Amino acid sequence: MxxxxxxxxxxxxxxxxxxxxxxxxxxxxxxxxxxxxxxxxxxxxxxxxxxxxxxxxxxxxxxxxxxxxxxxxxxxxxxxxxxxxxxxxxxxxxxxxxxxxxxxxxxxxxxxxxxxxxxxxxxxxxxxxxxxxxxxxxxxxxxxxxxxxxxxxxxxxxxxxxxxxxxxxxxxxxxxxxxxxxxxxxxxxxxxxxxxxxxxxxxxxxxxxxGRPRDLVIRTKSTLRAGRAVTSPAQAAELELAAQEWSVTRPGYTEHLIELRDRLRSRGRG
Missing domain, CATH: 3.90.226.10 (2-enoyl-CoA Hydratase; Chain A, domain 1)
Structure with a gap:
């Protein structure tokens, strides 16, 4: 600790x-x-x-x-x-x-x-x-x-x-x-x-x-909870799609992906 x-x-x-x-x-x-x-x-x-x-x-x-x-x-x-x-x-x-x-x-x-x-x-x-x-x-x-x-x-x-x-x-x-x-x-x-x-x-x-983005963690936990009331795969997909669409519009999303891609390429993994 x-x-x-x-x-x-x-x-x-x-x-x-x-x-x-x-x-x-x-x-x-x-x-x-x-x-x-x-x-x-x-x-x-x-x-x-x-x-x-x-x-x-x-x-x-x-x-x-x-x-x-x-x-x-x-x-x-x-x-x-x-x-x-x-x-x-x-x-x-x-x-x-x-x-x-x-x-x-x-x-x-x-x-x-x-x-x-x-x-x-x-x-x-x-x-x-x-x-x-x-x-x-x-x-x-x-x-x-x-x-x-x-x-x-x-x-x-x-x-x-x-x-x-x-x-x-x-x-x-x-x-x-x-x-x-x-x-x-x-x-x-x-x-x-x-x-x-x-x-x-x-x-x-x-x-x-x-250590992960707080807003993304909170939204994902909220979706996990909401999934308890879902009764079909289609409902689950819609529930997660709404959250996923929100996540890709978050400030810094694109910059984070570019940074991740460049880091992986520098290690020969991208």
Whole structure:
């Protein structure tokens, strides 16, 4: 990881706070690292944590981050909703998902780096990200029904999109759980990597995304999302054509191609 990091703290929706805040934001090479930092409470997704995460996403975007990496202080990635908060709610259920939803709505690429357990609503956090990396020590355990609550926040839809309806049924209805290696094999995670390599692997992907034209990356991610509602190859082609036609009219497009062509020719490849 690069030596120079700029660190901010987020413990409220505005994304400001003092050391010891629930979520920290580090900036490196155009990438924001969002770290859940409440290990004593197993990074529980309390209303305060959810609010802090929403603020951290806003902080990262305001700073111009081209990509975000979500990680957590060990040993637990996120233990999900607090039982105390479920017994005596301090905010409506809808509001308890503010952080997860802000992450899911981020216009730039997001990468979850999961080590340790993601439990219950904590599984929503990696599901909200575009790419999930896990370690062998990671586990994904929805466990909503074990505490007598229906999954929320679009959990079933996002989970089925990664592992299929059968996988979602096995995990949610039947109480199965996946290790990091099993998650990668099932499609819930993109790769399973060693614990020591997790953050750097995530940063390699994030830096590549952040190093590309921001407007083009944002439009491409938007098209990828919009494709979920497409029902035919013809619709998909039209959706992508509109974005592609936009991309070739962007300022600097022709100059970039000329520079690329000349560089390849100088290497004997053009």
């Amino acid at each position: 690069e030596a120079a990091l700029t660190t901010q703290h987020a413990d409220n929706p505005a994304g400001t706070g003092e050391p010891g805040a629930l979520v920290t934001v580090e900036h490196t090479g155009g990438v924001a690292i969002l770290r859940l930092d409440d290990p004593k409470r197993r990074n529980a997704l309390s209303p305060a944590m959810s609010s802090a995460l929403a603020g951290a996403v806003d902080t990262a975007l305001a700073a111009g981050a081209g990509a975000m990496v979500l990680t957590a202080s060990p040993p637990v990635f996120c233990s999900g909703g607090s039982l105390d908060d479920l017994i005596s709610p301090v905010v409506p259920l809808r509001d308890s998902y503010a952080g997860f939803q802000r992450l899911a709505d981020a216009p730039v690429p997001t990468i979850a780096a999961v080590a340790g357990a993601a439990i219950g609503a904590g599984v929503n956090l990696p599901l909200a990200c575009d790419v999930v990396l896990a370690t062998p020590s990671a586990s994904f355990d929805p466990r909503f029904l074990d505490v007598g609550i229906h999954p929320g926040g679009g959990h079933l839809w996002r989970l089925a999109g990664r592992v299929g309806e059968q996988g979602a049924a096995a995990l949610v209805l039947c109480g199965d759980r996946l290790t990091g290696e099993e998650a990668a094999a099932a499609g819930l995670a993109w790769r399973c990597v060693d614990d020591d390599d997790l953050l750097e692997t995530a940063l390699v992907l994030a830096r590549r995304a952040a």
